[in-house]
Structures are given as C-alpha cells and as structure tokens.
Amino acid sequence: LQRNGDHWVLRIADDGVGMDTAKKHNPTAHGLLSMRERAHALGGEFSIRGRPGRGTVVEIRVPIEKEPAP
DSSP, rough: EEEETTTTEEEEEEEEEEETTSSOOTTTTHHHHHHHHHHHTTOOEEEEEEEEETEEEEEEEEEOOOOOOO
C-alpha cells in the first residue's frame, strides 16, 4: 500500500500459477467481484493482470479523502 499523489494504491502480486484474465471464472466466486465493487464504491479503480504460469497482479487505486476545512 502506498500513496501516489492524491490516491492510495494497493498492489498485490504473486509469482504463482497465475490466471487467464480473458477466461471466464467461477460465477459463484465473489471475491474479485466484491473487490471491484468496493473499489468503485470508493470512486476508485480495480485491475487484475495475470498470465498462466507467470503470476497475478491485483491493483486498486482509490482517491484519498480530503480533510474537511475547519
């Protein structure tokens, strides 16, 4: 997790079996769908990249809430 300008960026990467992001996945698995919906609810973006045998990268960018003026 790091701050990048006016956004928080969460990047999770592994070098595991990877996944084919073009392939349809189990419709009863709600983990990735929930992550995408939560990121969008916060005004952010969600991306996932992966290649079979090369690992997967999940990245979420959400704007940092500004402090209200006193």
